[in-house]
């Protein structure tokens with residue numbers, strides 16, 4: 001499929017009148033674009049924006065990120081979830097600085113080789129920061145491409161990714177990759193939305209195969225979802241009269257690696273359901289549904305639990321905590 005000049009013009013005119021003003025669009029600083037791309041990997045723009053502002057305010061350059069403590073970086077990520085993204089960024093910043101890069105990596109291959117960076121992110125940074133001819137395919141762009149070409153290949157499989165990458169490469173405006181990628185992404189986010197887009201008034205309708213074949217609402221196709229695993233977490237918040245408590249850092253290769261939380265016993269469903277004390281939250285992660293019970297346990301002295309740390313409850317903010325832990329603290333007004 002080839003895009004004609006007319007289609008580019010339609011797309012760019014739509015973009016000009018409808019685009020959101022976003023701080024990472026107002027800059028060509030590759031470091032800031034990288035931060036925004038990592039934040040937006042699993043997070044919606046409106047949700048990610050305040051995190052981005054706070055993050056680049058505290059870590060305005062590659063060097064400032066590389067020189068920070070990992071725990072502080074994680075604290076600035078707190079609430080965004082998927083902490084491995086922050087850990088990889090931190091690792092990448094240290095690698096780049098140790099190899100003498102002052103601002104960021106310069107070429108697609110150098111960027112792609114960094115931890116936590118796949119084809120999409122490398123393409124997006126290359127196009128947005130350096131105006132290099134690489135397509136940037138996020139979930140919104142996959143949807144637009146699947147519809148424009150009326151293609152049923154699941155976009156979240158490796159075959160699908162390869163296919164749509166090729167399509168995106170063919171239609172890319174090589175004279176203006178930055179504008180093209182930004183416009184197509186924004187068009188997917190705001191106009192060619194998942195359900196019932198306004199196809200009748202769509203500026204790209206003439207080229208849209210799904211519209212012609214009446215398959216818009218069937219596209220894009222995803223691979224079947226993996227089964228969600230249920231887990232049962234029993235947390236105890238020990239609290240002394242002078243407000244000391246116990247926390248521990250997760251060490252296992254599991255969710256929330258290196259984050260801090262209250263002492264935890266994981267049980268099966270029956271044991272969990274036999275308890276009646278505490279407050280129960282359900283917390284959904286990508287492949288797990290956590291049933292978490294928090295029990296506030298006033299004590300005169302803290303119990304001796306291996307690998308825990310004694311902290312004053314008001315100092316707990318100095319540690320990177322999971323969103324679930326924060327939710328429980330809010331509930332108990334700690």
Ligand code: SF4
Pocket residue numbers: 144147148191192193197198199200202203204205208210211216
């Ligand atoms: S016609 Fe509908 S499905 Fe096709 S690109 Fe436009 S909004 Fe998307």
